[in-house]
Each structure stands twice: as C-alpha cells, then as structure tokens.
Amino acid sequence: RKEVEQxxxxxxxxxxxxxxxxxxxxxxxxxxxxxxxxxxxxxPKLLMSVYSSGNEDGRFTAQLNRASQYISLLIRDxxxxxxxxxxxxxxxxxxxxxxxxxxxxxxxKP
Amino acid sequence: NAGVTQTPKFRVLKTxxxxxxxxAQDMNHEYMYWYRQDPGMGLRLIHYSVGEGTTAKGEVPDxxxxxxxxxxxxxxxxxxxxxxxxxxxxxxxxxxxxxxGYTFGSGTRLTVx
Numbered sequence: 001r002k003e004v005e006q007x008x009x010x011x012x013x014x015x016x017x018x019x020x021x022x023x024x025x026x027x028x029x030x031x032x033x034x035x036x037x038x039x040x041x042x043x044p045k046l047l048m049s050v051y052s053s054g055n056e057d058g059r060f061t062a063q064l065n066r067a068s069q070y071i072s073l074l075i076r077d078x079x080x081x082x083x084x085x086x087x088x089x090x091x092x093x094x095x096x097x098x099x100x101x102x103x104x105x106x107x108x109k110p
Numbered sequence: 111n112a113g114v115t116q117t118p119k120f121r122v123l124k125t126x127x128x129x130x131x132x133x134a135q136d137m138n139h140e141y142m143y144w145y146r147q148d149p150g151m152g153l154r155l156i157h158y159s160v161g162e163g164t165t166a167k168g169e170v171p172d173x174x175x176x177x178x179x180x181x182x183x184x185x186x187x188x189x190x191x192x193x194x195x196x197x198x199x200x201x202x203x204x205x206x207x208x209x210x211g212y213t214f215g216s217g218t219r220l221t222v223x
Binding site for chain 2: 004006008041042043044045046087095096097098099100101102103
C-alpha cells in the first residue's frame with residue numbers, strides 16, 4: 001500500500017465550478033500535512049498546510065481527519081489558472097521527510 | 111537570492127555512463143533532499159541529508175550515491191546509468207526547524223538511452 005494515495009484524475013471542470021480532491025495516508029504517526037501545486041514541467045510549490053480544524057485561503061479550503069487518515073482540498077469558483085497537478089504531502093513524524101502522493105490533475109476549461 | 115539551483119537542467123546519457131547532478135542552495139539550510147519524478151507520478155525521495163557530512167537513504171536509493179561535503183551543496187551521483195533512471199530529478203532544501211519552508215529547485219531532466 002502506498003503511504004499517500006490520491007485519485008490521479010484528470011478532473012475536467014468548467015470555470016466557476018467547485019471541485020474537491022481527497023487523499024489518504026497510511027502512517028497514523030504523521031504530524032504535518034500539506035497540499036502542493038505543480039504546474040506542467042515545473043517544480044512543486046506549497047499551496048497550503050492542512051490543519052485538523054480546517055483552514056481556508058481564499059477559494060481554497062483544506063481539511064484533515066486524523067481518525068480516518070484522510071485529507072481533502074476544496075477549490076471554489078475554479079479559474080483557468082487553477083489547472084495544475086495537486087499533490088497531497090505528508091511530513092513524517094521525525095520531521096525529516098516529505099512523502100508525496102501521486103498527484104491529482106485538474107483541468108479547468110472555459 | 112537564487113534559492114535552490116540545479117545543474118544541469120537537461121542531460122542525455124548512454125546506458126552505463128556516469129554523471130553527477132549538483133544542487134546548490136544559498137539559504138543556509140541544514141536539510142537537503144533529492145527526489146525523482148516519473149511521468150504522471152508523485153515525487154519519490156532518493157536520499158537526503160540533515161546536515162553537512164551526513165546522508166541517509168530515502169524510498170528509492172538503489173543506483174544512486176550522494177555526498178554533502180559542504181553545507182550549501184548536495185550532489186547526486188549515478189555510477190552506471192540505466193534506462194530506468196530516466197526521470198526528472200528535483201532537489202529541495204529546508205531549514206530543518208521550520209516545516210513549511212521547503213524550497214525546490216527547477217529540476218533536471220535526465221534521459222538514459
């Protein structure tokens with residue numbers, strides 16, 4: 001079983017749509033969780049951290065469910081520029097290593 | 111402030127050839143990492159270092175060696191390249207104390223023929 005699992009997509013949505021990505025992780029001792037965004041042929045960049053209480057950054061909302069070992073990302077009012085691959089990322093409990101999920105590809109169409 | 115710089119950006123190798131990928135950071139970060147990314151997949155950790163003179167294995171270390179002789183540099187070596195090592199290689203660095211501050215380089219595209 002992979003440590004971090006995501007639906008690879010692609011998710012094809014129209015502009016203005018709301019889209020949700022889910023992720024599960026296997027190590028219950030993991031401490032920190034993130035969503036990274038990666039544009040085509042570019043390096044991944046931090047989109048947002050994920051907290052148990054849920055956190056929001058503009059159109060983006062992230063949620064963590066420790067009991068179910070489940071992480072989500074909600075994007076509201078999708079823009080063309082949101083088209084990218086979104087990686088669910090978990091930091092090991094020693095704080096040394098980021099483990100990436102396989103990424104979920106989002107394509108927002110006019 | 112260059113951040114994390116990877117050289118070269120592109121390389122084509124023949125099977126059996128060797129090469130070294132260089133990662134340099136100017137942020138005085140303690141931790142440095144080498145990842146590989148295959149098409150349609152996430153990043154997988156090859157090796158990492160938590161300080162000058164230290165290295166440790168990640169998820170997929172076979173076929174690679176690393177060295178961290180200077181704090182600012184982390185070298186990834188392929189002694190005898192194989193087609194299975196065709197990939198995009200990303201270097202990253204982090205302070206070691208701040209969980210949010212991972213900075214990635216722009217990647218090295220390696221093709222082994």
